[in-house]
Amino acid sequence: MAIAETIDAAPAQRSGYWAGVASRLRRDPVTMICLAVLALLILSAIFAPFLGLQDPYKGSMIARLKPIGTPGHPLGTDEQGRDMLARLIYGGRLTLFIGLMPVVLAFFVGSILGIVAGYAGGMVNTVIMRTVDVFFAFPSVLLAIAISGALGAGIVNSLVSLTIVFIPPLTRVAEAVTSGVRSLDYIDAARASGASALTVIRVHVIGNVLSPIFVYATSLTSVCMILAAGLSFLGIGVRPPEPEWGLMLNTLRSAIYVNPWLSALPGLMIFITSLCLNLVSDGVRSAMNVHD
Amino acid sequence: MLSYFLRRLILVLPVAFGVSIICFLLVQIAPGDPLTAIMPVDATAEEQAAMRAAYGLDKPLPVQYAIWIGNLVQGDMGRSIATGRPVAGEVFGAVQNSLVLAISASLIAFPIGVFLGFLAGYFRDTLLDRAVTAISITGVSVPNYWLGIVLVIIFSVQLGWLPSMGAGPGGSQEWEWNWLHIRHLVLPAITLAVVPIGIVARTVRALSGDILTMDFVQALYAKGMSRFDVLCHVARNAAATALSVMGLQLGYLLGGSILIETVFNWPGSGFLLSNAIFQRDLPLLQGTILVLALFFVAMNLIVDVAQAAIDPRIKRN
Numbered sequence: 034m035a036i037a038e039t040i041d042a043a044p045a046q047r048s049g050y051w052a053g054v055a056s057r058l059r060r061d062p063v064t065m066i067c068l069a070v071l072a073l074l075i076l077s078a079i080f081a082p083f084l085g086l087q088d089p090y091k092g093s094m095i096a097r098l099k100p101i102g103t104p105g106h107p108l109g110t111d112e113q114g115r116d117m118l119a120r121l122i123y124g125g126r127l128t129l130f131i132g133l134m135p136v137v138l139a140f141f142v143g144s145i146l147g148i149v150a151g152y153a154g155g156m157v158n159t160v161i162m163r164t165v166d167v168f169f170a171f172p173s174v175l176l177a178i179a180i181s182g183a184l185g186a187g188i189v190n191s192l193v194s195l196t197i198v199f200i201p202p203l204t205r206v207a208e209a210v211t212s213g214v215r216s217l218d219y220i221d222a223a224r225a226s227g228a229s230a231l232t233v234i235r236v237h238v239i240g241n242v243l244s245p246i247f248v249y250a251t252s253l254t255s256v257c258m259i260l261a262a263g264l265s266f267l268g269i270g271v272r273p274p275e276p277e278w279g280l281m282l283n284t285l286r287s288a289i290y291v292n293p294w295l296s297a298l299p300g301l302m303i304f305i306t307s308l309c310l311n312l313v314s315d316g317v318r319s320a321m322n323v324h325d
Numbered sequence: 326m327l328s329y330f331l332r333r334l335i336l337v338l339p340v341a342f343g344v345s346i347i348c349f350l351l352v353q354i355a356p357g358d359p360l361t362a363i364m365p366v367d368a369t370a371e372e373q374a375a376m377r378a379a380y381g382l383d384k385p386l387p388v389q390y391a392i393w394i395g396n397l398v399q400g401d402m403g404r405s406i407a408t409g410r411p412v413a414g415e416v417f418g419a420v421q422n423s424l425v426l427a428i429s430a431s432l433i434a435f436p437i438g439v440f441l442g443f444l445a446g447y448f449r450d451t452l453l454d455r456a457v458t459a460i461s462i463t464g465v466s467v468p469n470y471w472l473g474i475v476l477v478i479i480f481s482v483q484l485g486w487l488p489s490m491g492a493g494p495g496g497s498q499e500w501e502w503n504w505l506h507i508r509h510l511v512l513p514a515i516t517l518a519v520v521p522i523g524i525v526a527r528t529v530r531a532l533s534g535d536i537l538t539m540d541f542v543q544a545l546y547a548k549g550m551s552r553f554d555v556l557c558h559v560a561r562n563a564a565a566t567a568l569s570v571m572g573l574q575l576g577y578l579l580g581g582s583i584l585i586e587t588v589f590n591w592p593g594s595g596f597l598l599s600n601a602i603f604q605r606d607l608p609l610l611q612g613t614i615l616v617l618a619l620f621f622v623a624m625n626l627i628v629d630v631a632q633a634a635i636d637p638r639i640k641r642n
Contacts, residue, residue: 167343170622171614172580179348179614182602183355259468263584266470267599282471286588293478300471308466315462 057320064316067309074306078125086119089276098292109295111281112288113274117295121302124276128303131188131270131277132258135195140250143200147207148242152215152234162208168201177260181269191270195261199253206249210242248318255310262303278302330630337626341619345397348615349390352607402612407604412612415597420579420616422500423586423593427578429510430517435571438522442529449534457526464523473516473588480512487512490590500592513589517582521574528570532563565636572628576621 058064077084087106093114101109101117108117150161168176180194214220215238223233262279264270271277273284278299285296368376377383381392396403402412445457481489488509500506536542536559545555583595590596594613601609 163339164343167340167347170340170344170625171347171618172577172621174577174581174583175614175617175621178583178598178602179351179610180354182598182610183351183607185356255466259466262468263470267584267587267602269602282474286474289474289478289482293482297471297475297478300468300474303468303471304466307468308463311462311466 054317054320058316061316061320064313064320067312067316070305070309071313074125074302074309075129077122078129081119081123081126084122086122087116089115089119089123090274091115098288098295100292101295101298108298109292111295112284117298120276120281121278121298124278124281124299124302127188127271127275127277128258128262128265128279129306131191131195131265132261132306133254135192135199135261136250136254136257138192138196139199139203139253140246142196143203144207144243144246146200147204147209147246148211148234148238150204151208151211151242152230152238154212154215158208158212161204165201165204168197169205173198173256174260174263177264178267178269181264186269186272188271191261191264194264195257198260199257202253203246203250207242207246210245211238214238214241244321248314248321251310251314251317254314255307258307258310259303326634329633333626333629337622340622344618344622345394345615346390348611348618349393351614352611353386355605355607397615402615403608405601405606405609407600407606407609412608415609416594416612416616419592419594419597419613420620422591423579423582423595425500426510426513426517426582426586426591426593427575429514430578430582431521431571431575433514434518434521434574435525437518438525439529439567441522442526443533445526445530446533446537449537454530457530461523461526461530464519464526466523467519469516469520470584470588472519473513473585476512476516477588491592509589513585513591516588517578517585521571521578524574525567525571529563529567532566533559536562565632568635569628569632572624572631576624579624580617580621 093110096106096110096114098112099106099110099114101107103109106116106118108121111117111120146161146165150158171179177194177198180197181190184190184194220233220237223237228236261270262277262282265277265279266283268280268283271280273280281299282296282303285299288296374383381389384392393403400413402416404410405412405415408415441457441460445454448454477489480487489512491509542555542559545558579594582591582593583598585591586593586595587599594617598610598613600606601613
């Protein structure tokens with residue numbers, strides 16, 4: 034259903050369709066608030082050095098685990114006496130990057146694989162899709178931990194393992210949408226007119242399949258965020274002393290008897306981000322009239 | 326029915342084969358020599374070569390794979406590099422503990438999720454529906470390892486009601502069915518239940534909402550059937566899909582509980598996995614992941630067959 038609706042709407046009045054989506058989004062207060070929160074998190078992470086924050090790496094032996102509201106440290110200090118506010122804002126840099134980048138990478142790889150499989154059909158389809166099936170045999174958390182665990186900690190390794198985790202679901206969706214579009218009459222007409230496979234894909238297929246794949250990809254961002262921070266929480270993601278929310282949650286865990294609520298702060302950041310990502314994804318989905 | 330089961334079983338075999346290849350390759354992508362962990366620093370080249378031969382690491386990859394698979398089907402998953410004990414024994418002990426946790430979490434999550442989802446689907450577009458939708462979005466958005474820590478802060482640190490570590494008194498690693506141990510199960514099981522509550526509620530809401538607008542529901546009311554009897558028809562229509570979602574969630578709970586097991590020091594497969602990772606105990610890592618993934622594959626198979634048994638429409642397609 035989703036495919037048919039998007040196809041009906043998109044080519045007929047392209048600008049009208051996207052303007053419609055934008056105006057529906059603007060009238061959706063929850064999505065707008067969540068977008069604003071996400072924008073704030075991303076901008077503060079990017080411009081962290083210009084916000085007049087304290088050095089997120091500089092600790093102090095005498096100022097360890099100060100509670101929230103300490104003068105000079107509005108959100109307290111961590112187990113090495115580093116300013117929590119600075120570390121939470123700087124922490125957004127790596128957390129958001131590792132939390133969102135794998136979905137972007139997997140979106141490209143998965144779309145290409147899925148469109149090729151869906152358009153080519155036959156043997157190519159079988160090889161790609163049966164390989165994808167094997168990856169579906171692993172719960173996503175387990176697969177991410179298995180690959181990261183084998184590769185070892187590190188930012189690049191986390192990106193690699195999370196990208197591998199999200200390629201199969203995106204490939205599957207891209208394949209389903211593409212094979213749906215492929216059986217339509219105008220594709221047959223284009224092929225009959227002598228257009229090469231590449232031209233048909235570029236001109237007639239991509240425009241019609243990208244938006245459902247994109248909407249599906251946005252729904253994966255929140256899971257990816259939670260998984261990425263989870264890898265660091267387990268100690269197989271970002272290495273200390275980098276500020277990263279999952280890693281901070283891990284190191285502050287030992288302080289729950291000293292200063293309990295302070296140690297919950299980094300996780301709260303992960304929660305807020307993933308909640309906003311989910312709500313924005315739902316908002317975009319309904320604004321684009323995509324239903325599952 | 327039997328032929329459907331056999332057809333599905335045949336489809337599972339190549340997936341299981343692929344899973345075994347991925348688990349085998351996991352050790353190959355690991356950087357460094359798998360033997361560095363146990364070799365003395367001053368080992369000579371000959372000693373290293375002898376050790377490689379003893380572990381079969383000097384043979385080409387396909388041969389290594391064949392040997393590994395051959396041992397595997399006989400129940401031999403190799404020995405843990407860190408402890409020297411057979412991997413199979415360690416993994417199965419841990420998986421049992423994980424099952425206790427996963428099944429307890431499902432027993433909490435599924436009734437709550439179905440109830441909430443059905444309420445929302447029945448009272449669609451009311452305040453109740455919006456409340457349930459909010460709960461389920463929160464449920465799927467919360468990083469459950471953080472929720473576990475928050476629950477520990479509230480119920481262990483501040484209130485002192487429940488223990489936070491291990492599966493029994495004194496952080497014991499052995500699970501038994503008695504009150505002292507069940508106290509240790511409460512927090513991790515609730516933590517683990519939150520995500521499936523959200524997912525099940527969301528699925529059941531969509532399902533029951535859709536079915537309630539179907540023509541046959543109107544027809545049943547029109548012929549004078551009581552509200553309760555109509556709902557039984559709706560439930561039977563929704564059962565196949567709802568059960569399949571729940572079956573898969575149980576599989577996810579078993580394979581995905583590693584973060585929660587780490588938070589609560591629960592002696593399950595996830596805990597074993599994180600130990601294996603930090604001690605770079607690759608045979609143990611490989612064995613644990615293989616068993617969990619094969620369990621998930623089996624769960625998928627069971628779900629498909631059960632779905633076909635409940636819903637005759639599926640077999641025909």
